[in-house]
Amino acid sequence: EAQLLESGGNLVQPGGSLRLSCAASGFTFDRYAMSWVRQAPGKGLEWVSTISGSGGSTYYAESVKGRLTISRDNSKNTVFLLMNSLRAEDTAVYYCARAKVPTSRSWFHHYMDVWGKGTTVTVS
Amino acid sequence: QSVLTQPPSVSGAPGQRVTISCTGNSSNIGAGFDVHWYQQVLGTAPRLFIYGSDNRPSGVPDRFSVSKSGTSASLAITGLQAEDEADYYCQSYDSSLSDWIFGGGTKLTVL
Numbered sequence: 001e002a003q004l005l006e007s008g009g010n011l012v013q014p015g016g017s018l019r020l021s022c023a024a025s026g027f028t029f030d031r032y033a034m035s036w037v038r039q040a041p042g043k044g045l046e047w048v049s050t051i052s053g054s055g056g057s058t059y060y061a062e063s064v065k066g067r068l069t070i071s072r073d074n075s076k077n078t079v080f081l082l083m084n085s086l087r088a089e090d091t092a093v094y095y096c097a098r099a100k101v102p103t104s105r106s107w108f109h110h111y112m113d114v115w116g117k118g119t120t121v122t123v124s
Numbered sequence: 125q126s127v128l129t130q131p132p133s134v135s136g137a138p139g140q141r142v143t144i145s146c147t148g149n150s151s152n153i154g155a156g157f158d159v160h161w162y163q164q165v166l167g168t169a170p171r172l173f174i175y176g177s178d179n180r181p182s183g184v185p186d187r188f189s190v191s192k193s194g195t196s197a198s199l200a201i202t203g204l205q206a207e208d209e210a211d212y213y214c215q216s217y218d219s220s221l222s223d224w225i226f227g228g229g230t231k232l233t234v235l
Binding site: 035 | 126158164170175181211213221225226228
């Protein structure tokens with residue numbers, strides 16, 4: 001069974017840094033792109049970033065460009081989110097999710113079929 | 125404010141039929157990008173619920189179905205049950221923003 005487990009969330013001061021990790025198990029990790037999605041308290045879901053299976057391509061939401069960096073270590077089945085220059089509005093639960101491309105469809109049609117339980121980042 | 129617009133809440137009595145709309149524009153749903161739906165029960169992580177034209181992961185009952193027309197998509201639930209109570213989110217891709225986008229979410233209440 002495919003599973004994802006996030007860690008690294010914490011309380012951090014504005015302007016500070018944090019690195020989130022997501023450990024994957026139960027599937028061939030490097031065959032899948034991976035994403036981070038966040039949810040601010042009482043709010044909806046917001047896509048943050050996606051990285052291709054090889055790690056060669058990365059994508060970011062405009063709200064985090066230049067401050068957050070996604071990376072992966074396929075030898076350790078782990079994806080990371082390095083968060084710099086944190087702001088109060090970055091306070092959220094951060095979920096790691098596996099990206100699945102539908103058969104015979106392009107990369108842009110992908111959906112997130114496996115989710116972790118999330119890790120909480122509080123900037124205050 | 126989300127690019128994909130959903131009603132904040134919908135409700136229905138057990139056994140009834142309800143629909144949740146997801147309205148986009150010509151850069152996302154109207155451009156032909158797939159729409160996917162997620163369910164989030166209070167206090168838990170989201171889970172994939174329906175993807176693409178009408179595909180359900182195992183465990184999702186066929187009381188749930190989706191449709192898509194023009195710049196909008198809908199999730200329909202028939203035979204409403206208490207266990208259906210949750211938040212539902214639609215998701216697609218926007219070529220103008222170059223972002224994957226979520227709707228604002230709809231809270232389904234079973235009366």
